[in-house]
Amino acid sequence: EAEQLWPGVKFSAAWRDCPPVMEIAEAPELREICKSIFGGLEAASYPFKWLRTSQPGGSTGFHCDSVWMGRGSQRLVTAWVPLEDTPVDLGGLALLERSHILGGFERLRQTYVAHDVQRSAVRGTKGSSGIYTGDPAELLAYDPAARVLTANYRAGDVLLFKAMGIFHGAVKNTTSRTRLSMDVRWQPLSDPWDDRYISGGDSLRGVEYRADGKT
Numbered sequence: 001e002a003e004q005l006w007p008g009v010k011f012s013a014a015w016r017d018c019p020p021v022m023e024i025a026e027a028p029e030l031r032e033i034c035k036s037i038f039g040g041l042e043a044a045s046y047p048f049k050w051l052r053t054s055q056p057g058g059s060t061g062f063h064c065d066s067v068w069m070g071r072g073s074q075r076l077v078t079a080w081v082p083l084e085d086t087p088v089d090l091g092g093l094a095l096l097e098r099s100h101i102l103g104g105f106e107r108l109r110q111t112y113v114a115h116d117v118q119r120s121a122v123r124g125t126k127g128s129s130g131i132y133t134g135d136p137a138e139l140l141a142y143d144p145a146a147r148v149l150t151a152n153y154r155a156g157d158v159l160l161f162k163a164m165g166i167f168h169g170a171v172k173n174t175t176s177r178t179r180l181s182m183d184v185r186w187q188p189l190s191d192p193w194d195d196r197y198i199s200g201g202d203s204l205r206g207v208e209y210r211a212d213g214k215t
Contacts (some may be wrong), residue, residue: 013197015049024081025049030158031139034186037160041188045079048197054091060170061131062096062139065163067117067183068130071188072194073203078163081182084151091173092103093159093181095149096139100165104143106130113165132167139167 014023026045034043070075086092099105117130133139136148150171153159161168163185173179185197
């Protein structure tokens with residue numbers, strides 16, 4: 001079970017000291033895919049890694065990562081990695097297709113997507129969490145072309161998406177099991193970094209990450 005395999009699941013830069021996690025989080029194949037997405041620019045991930053559990057009955061409301069990670073590169077890509085076979089009923093990730101470009105979401109892009117949860121609140125968000133809504137139907141109403149997409153994921157799959165403007169969330173875990181997954185954020189190494197996720201400029205594998213983008 002997830003709790004036995006990965007005690008102390010947490011969001012932290014300390015995972016750099018856990019080889020089994022780093023082998024997945026910074027797999028060479030994943031780095032090369034991100035490099036291709038960035039047009040050949042060298043890709044690097046944040047030292048901060050997100051390991052998550054979804055308990056039975058749990059879910060994650062729909063949101064955009066920009067509200068937490070908007071102080072660095074605008075070319076941030078999220079790699080969502082299921083660490084086990086994750087059928088829909090175990091609570092995998094779902095995306096609101098094309099929500100970063102559909103016309104019906106333009107107002108949200110100017111308001112919700114553009115705000116920083118640590119600096120300002122936006123009317124309509126759920127408290128100060130940054131979650132926009134727990135009901136995808138609320139978002140689907142913004143544009144008739146919008147669709148919620150998810151899948152039956154397998155261990156070894158990776159879902160990549162541009163993190164800043166795509167609405168996404170985890171569907172409800174309707175099983176009696178705990179789901180385990182990992183989020184890794186990638187960007188061009190030369191772009192500015194959001195120093196909240198660098199752990200004070202610590203180095204990782206000989207590369208020093210700085211908020212001004214210099215190394």
